[in-house]
Amino acid sequence: YYQSLIGILRWIVELGRVGICLEVSMMSSHLALPREGHLECLYHMFAYLGKYHNAEMLYDPTEPQINLSSFKKQDWTYSTMSETD
Numbered sequence: 001y002y003q004s005l006i007g008i009l010r011w012i013v014e015l016g017r018v019g020i021c022l023e024v025s026m027m028s029s030h031l032a033l034p035r036e037g038h039l040e041c042l043y044h045m046f047a048y049l050g051k052y053h054n055a056e057m058l059y060d061p062t063e064p065q066i067n068l069s070s071f072k073k074q075d076w077t078y079s080t081m082s083e084t085d
Contacts (some may be wrong), residue, residue, distance in 0.1 A: 001039075009042070019055070027042060
């Protein structure tokens with residue numbers, strides 16, 4: 001039963017309800033051995049979806065204006081993250 005509910009929630013995320021993607025992913029990590037508390041969390045997620053069934057997420061397509069002078073220049077020459085080999 002738990003696996004079926006996770007499948008439904010994954011399908012809902014795939015259809016565009018990305019606001020619950022993290023929660024569905026976290027609940028999916030318990031597919032092998034779900035506990036009673038995990039099932040209760042799924043019920044809460046379905047209750048949330050029922051309450052906010054017309055919710056929509058808005059995305060701003062404009063490019064953000066970032067002030068690069070706010071960031072200090074760093075010397076990464078001797079870092080393990082350096083691009084030099």
